[in-house]
Amino acid sequence: AVGQVLVNEPLAKYTTWRIGGPADVLVIPSNQEELSTLMTVLKEHQISWTQLGRGSNLLVADKGIRGVVIKLGEGFxxxxxxxxxxxxxxxxxxxxxxxxxxxxxxxxxxxxxxxxxxxxxxxxxxxxxxxxxxxxxxxxxxxxxxxxxxxxxxxxxxxxxxxxxxxxxxxxxxxxxxxxxxxxxxxxxMAEMNTHKDRRRLTQPLQQPSAGSVFRNPPGDHSARLIEAAGLKGYRIGGAEISTQHANFIVNVGQSTAADVLELISHVQKEVVKQFGIELQP
Ligand code: FAD
CATH class of the missing domain: 3.30.465.10 (Uridine Diphospho-n-acetylenolpyruvylglucosamine Reductase; domain 3)
Structure with missing residues (x-):
């Protein structure tokens, strides 16, 4: 046994951006033994695999992911x-x-x-x-x-x-x-943790689907500051929008596709290079 096996499983529901096409196969091993068996099978048949966590830092392509996607189950x-x-x-x-x-x-x-x-x-x-x-x-x-x-x-x-x-x-x-x-x-x-959480609630669009900050902070600066200074807050492509609350967040305001997000990322990169000469890295 390798755990639960879901064929052609849409991945949007497994990502916080609520974006992503299907995995050929999503396997959820529920313990180490099942994971070991799965890895043996994948190796034997030379099947490619991708690891999925809670999907909070992932943009899954609209065409989905070929091969096997592994999500660790309850035993982990x-x-x-x-x-x-x-x-x-x-x-x-x-x-x-x-x-x-x-x-x-x-x-x-x-x-x-x-x-x-x-x-x-x-x-x-x-x-x-x-x-x-x-x-x-x-x-x-x-x-x-x-x-x-x-x-x-x-x-x-x-x-x-x-x-x-x-x-x-x-x-x-x-x-x-x-x-x-x-x-x-x-x-x-507890107090320190709550202070950080309160700050997030004030500064981040936590009610909208996102993957947190999209760009790494360039040395000595903040991507959010640069994107905001470039005048891009609220800029939208399809269903993907530069958050009006936090410029380093791209939020899914409706039926955003991965293509919308990628196009928006590339637009931000071009504008920030043009205006400030800094190349933002996703
Ligand atoms: P996923 O998004 O599922 O995967 C991310 C990568 O990790 C993938 O490459 C995946 O293959 C790999 N991975 C996942 N699980 C495993 C595993 N068991 N073994 C090997 N590889 C694995 N990040 C920060 O660093 N700081 C923040 O302050 C922050 N704030 C956020 C706020 C919001 C609202 C959101 C939505 C995201 C935020 N993030 C932040 C991003 C994200 O939560 C982190 O990067 C988190 O560590 C990703 O964990 P995940 O389980 O969701 O991984």
């Missing part, structure tokens, strides 16, 4: 606490993990209370905010490599940089992560 959605350490399955919600950590008086995840991804996605992306990121707390990650081999990467092995990890060049599936936290005061931790 757990968190255990050992004094100042958290061990979490890759499918666990980061937002929920932050709340659990705060309740236990564990400090380190305050930055992530508003990042709507999975633990696996955060480890892969080096998700971060408010001056911190995943690399600051990750101790190690358990990863299933392309050939099915299971390895444990230390934080050094992850080769972290701004929104970057080694997994972006050397694919592997994060199945579990271990975080080194600090013992702290519950009330203080």
């Amino acid at each position: 959605d757990y968190a255990t606490f050992e004094e100042d350490r958290i061990i979490a399955g890759a499918a666990h919600s980061v937002v929920k993990l932050c709340i659990l950590a705060a309740k236990k008086g564990l400090s380190g995840l305050e930055f992530a209370g508003g990042i709507p991804g999975s633990v696996g996605g955060a480890v892969y992306m080096n998700a971060g905010a408010h001056g911190s990121d995943t690399s600051k707390i990750l101790q190690s990650a358990r990863i299933v490599l392309h050939d099915g081999q299971i390895v444990t990467y230390s934080v050094e092995d992850m080769q972290y940089a701004y929104r970057h990890s080694i997994l972006q060049e050397q694919p592997g599936i994060v199945v579990e992560a271990s975080f080194q936290m600090k013992l702290g005061d519950r009330t203080t931790i």
